[in-house]
């Protein structure tokens with residue numbers, strides 16, 4: 289995939305560097321490229337789907353041993369994140385990984401799922417098997433419900449699940465069957481009452497936290513997983529919602545699936561739902577066995593849970609290091625180290641976990657009934673589905689659309705008021721240039737900020753969906769642009785319709801049409817810059833810091849503050865990349881030609897600018913035209929789209945490789961417990 293992204297990168301670079309008269313060639317090649325993608329997608333469509341070879345409802349047993357995770361710092365020293373862990377997650381049971389914050393729960397879950405994000409200096413080693421085979425070779429259907437629930441906020445529960453079903457399930461599966469499946473999932477997850485509720489976000493009221501989490505689980509169930517990982521499914525939920533979510537996971541386990549969830553500190557009713565339990569503290573296991581055997585295990589060591597006490601709270605207190613004072617820290621460290629050696633010395637609990645039978649064996653059945661694995665729908669159908677999703681998202685997002693409209697109307701009223709009916713005096717020349725410059729900046733900024741606010745989050749959703757093979761970048765990108773462009777064009781048009789007559793700009797309809805066209809194209813260029821920045825920025829905050837920074841540079845070299853002829857040689861490329869400059873130049877080209885200006889009183893015309901052509905010359909825009917600036921702006925747009933496309937295509941989450949078990953030697957033997965930062969010596973076995 290990365291190789292093909294590089295081909296696109298090089299091809300795109302060559303095309304955009306072409307001289308302007310070869311632009312038709314560029315379009316032709318884009319068409320060829322499109323056909324290549326459709327052909328590629330078609331080939332993929334006929335490729336054997338990775339999960340179809342799996343037997344229908346096989347039982348999955350996950351096992352791990354000698355699992356170590358070490359982070360080596362650049363300045364030397366290591367942090368031992370997971371310490372020689374072993375355990376087993378049998379089918380039909382819910383295994384909970386519990387422990388204090390920073391204990392290594394998420395790292396263990398990620399390592400078991402094969403989704404531990406790769407990082408410099410991070411080494412993961414050990415053995416993880418599925419039904420006795422190395423996990424990567426086992427090709428079992430697994431799913432991972434991430435801690436952060438990400439959805440298109442304006443789609444309802446039904447639409448979200450149905451869209452995922454249409455994109456992920458085989459094209460030859462009748463739509464009625466997909467609908468039936470979606471309905472079944474909604475009922476199963478207890479979401480029937482919320483089926484027509486939009487997911488919502490900070491601006492739009494929608495699902496509750498628990499409903500969102502159950503929807504996340506539902507999305508993963510579409511892939512018919514037999515092995516389900518869930519990271520902190522109850523975090524941020526009230527106790528009622530948390531209980532409902534955990535009950536859902538327990539029921540999924542009862543249907544024969546293997547369910548592994550990390551959880552921080554559950555209430556007692558949730559603790560009672562666990563079949564098996566792994567207790568982690570500072571990366572080391574203090575218990576792994578049946579959940580109902582944990583209290584007895586620790587009672588034997590003299591740590592008795594008081595009556596009527598939440599066992600989860602008792603265990604959390606028992607295995608946590610208390611950093612509030614040096615005495616408390618030393619005492620709790622000693623206790624945790626003792627628990628760790630006691631557990632390592634006892635094989636009983638581990639054996640019990642290993643022998644765990646399905647808690648209430650109902651065999652297979654349940655959720656996987658009619659669901660099938662990939663192949664997906666054809667690229668054209670993907671475009672159709674993704675277009676309808678993008679269209680619903682943008683057209684239903686009333687809060688954002690109203691805010692954008694209000695911002696454009698208020699800017700138009702303010703600028704219209706300041707530059708009210710400018711006339712043709714010499715002083716009106718500067719006013720005109722000022723208005724055209726602020727109009728160019730306003731159109732660019734409003735589109736940029738809107739895109740930067742939305743796209744990084746959407747990119748994460750798309751990456752998750754693409755990781756499941758739901759669709760390709762080309763159908764996604766094409767449908768997004770097609771759906772969003774008409775609505776995005778409305779806002780600059782609204783601004784233009786108000787400010788143009790108020791300021792008394794060139795009184796011809798054709799000039800007004802050009803003014804609107806230039807502003808709309810500039811708004812698209814700014815959106816394309818937002819997409820390019822949003823595709824590589826690590827977060828929305830980072831995108832909001834980078835995007836406006838670039839825009840300030842484009843404003844400075846936007847043709848108004850620095851004359852193009854005076855730009856230092858080394859920065860000559862900036863004006864040609866500046867969408868503000870092309871926008872401003874285009875607005876000047878629409879406004880000034882043919883305009884005659886009155887001489888300043890008493891000047892006798894000396895030093896005055898008599899007409900618009902002289903103004904254009906003064907600005908360094910002689911010989912310009914709307915068509916020429918539109919051409920330059922189109923190249924900026926194509927360049928940004930191409931950058932976005934290549935980054936989206938190349939960007940994939942990188943996961944740490946599972947190395948063979950390491951031979952290690954820990955200072956202090958098995959005791960550990962020195963702040964999770966033990967020195968690890970030794971080499972890979």
Ligand SMILES: Nc1ncnc2c1ncn2[C@@H]1O[C@H](COP(=O)(O)OP(=O)(O)OP(=O)(O)O)[C@@H](O)[C@H]1O
Nearest residue numbers: 359369388389390391392393394395396407410552
């Ligand atoms: N890539 C990494 N770089 C640096 N430190 C890391 C990395 N991954 C994990 N850690 C550290 O390893 C320890 C365990 O992290 P992990 O997220 O697994 O804990 P956790 O038990 O899930 O915590 P929480 O309940 O707070 O989410 C923490 O101290 C964390 O800072």
